Amino acid sequence: MSEDRALAQAAKIVRGSTEPTNKPTIAGFFDEATHTISYVVHDAATSRAAIIDSVLDFDPAAGRIGYASATRIIDYVTERDLRVDWVIETHAHADHLSAAPYLQDRLGGELAIGREIVRVQEVFGKIFNAGTDFQRDGSQFDLLFDDGDTFQIGSLEAVALHVPGHTPADMAYVIGDAAFVGDTIFMPDFGTARTDFPGGDARQLFRSIRRLLSLPGETRLFLCHDYKAPGREFYAWETTVAEQRERNVHVKDGVSEDDFVEMRTNRDRKLAMPELILPSVQVNIRGGRLPDPEDNGVSYIRIPVNAI
Numbered sequence: 001m002s003e004d005r006a007l008a009q010a011a012k013i014v015r016g017s018t019e020p021t022n023k024p025t026i027a028g029f030f031d032e033a034t035h036t037i038s039y040v041v042h043d044a045a046t047s048r049a050a051i052i053d054s055v056l057d058f059d060p061a062a063g064r065i066g067y068a069s070a071t072r073i074i075d076y077v078t079e080r081d082l083r084v085d086w087v088i089e090t091h092a093h094a095d096h097l098s099a100a101p102y103l104q105d106r107l108g109g110e111l112a113i114g115r116e117i118v119r120v121q122e123v124f125g126k127i128f129n130a131g132t133d134f135q136r137d138g139s140q141f142d143l144l145f146d147d148g149d150t151f152q153i154g155s156l157e158a159v160a161l162h163v164p165g166h167t168p169a170d171m172a173y174v175i176g177d178a179a180f181v182g183d184t185i186f187m188p189d190f191g192t193a194r195t196d197f198p199g200g201d202a203r204q205l206f207r208s209i210r211r212l213l214s215l216p217g218e219t220r221l222f223l224c225h226d227y228k229a230p231g232r233e234f235y236a237w238e239t240t241v242a243e244q245r246e247r248n249v250h251v252k253d254g255v256s257e258d259d260f261v262e263m264r265t266n267r268d269r270k271l272a273m274p275e276l277i278l279p280s281v282q283v284n285i286r287g288g289r290l291p292d293p294e295d296n297g298v299s300y301i302r303i304p305v306n307a308i
């Protein structure tokens with residue numbers, strides 16, 4: 001097998017991040033409505049920050065958006081006088097709308113996602129019958145990360161890893177000794193992300209997860225979702241590579257790819273679609289912006305019938 005340079009670079013960054021001064025400071029913001037965790041990651045030395053996977057509140061019954069989740073992040077950033085360099089998405093989420101452009105307007109930073117978002121735009125652009133004014137080239141974002149791309153948050157080193165499977169475009173971001181793994185793996189007692197959305201692939205997800213789990217055992221993993229788990233009464237979103245390898249109920253060491261694919265595929269058949277999938281994807285493939293208002297000044301979110 002050819003050398004995985006991007007992963008080697010990520011492992012090097014983790015191993016080099018042993019001092020309190022070069023570990024990122026991380027705050028998780030849990031959104032109970034969608035079970036999503038958004039993060040503010042910052043470098044204590046320079047006060048430079050990244051926001052990962054923010055949430056825009058949405059009440060589907062009323063068709064109304066809200067800013068309470070985004071405001072918590074703005075308050076946190078403002079109180080600490082942080083300067084936001086990055087507003088990053090791990091993928092085009094299917095269960096919540098992104099607040100990335102709202103936050104970017106107020107706090108600055110570059111809006112970034114994985115390069116393969118163009119494939120998600122292609123698939124869902126068709127499903128929503130989006131016109132030619134909807135560009136399927138990722139131009140709604142400031143930067144598209146390729147596997148192995150490096151970036152900085154102040155003096156913290158970071159690398160983007162392409163980890164497809166849940167969607168074709170999923171990325172994980174290794175920042176210092178922490179990895180933000182999006183929807184790949186969940187807490188060890190819960191397992192892994194679903195792979196039944198358009199473009200999802202269980203075999204790919206297994207390989208992406210095993211790739212992440214070959215980072216050093218001490219790597220801190222920060223998850224995008226938590227749903228509790230049988231016997232656990234509290235939400236949790238931080239674990240380590242070593243814990244996952246030892247205990248993850250779907251992908252601990254020793255589980256074969258074929259066994260995982262069979263389990264994942266069977267389980268996905270029983271899952272209902274997330275309540276907000278249609279609004280979320282429609283907005284998130286536009287970089288978190290609502291579709292353009294119609295001639296009455298109102299934006300509409302469409303529901304395709306029998307299309308997914």
Ligand SMILES: [Fe+2]
Nearest residue numbers: 092093094183
């Ligand atoms: Fe997701």
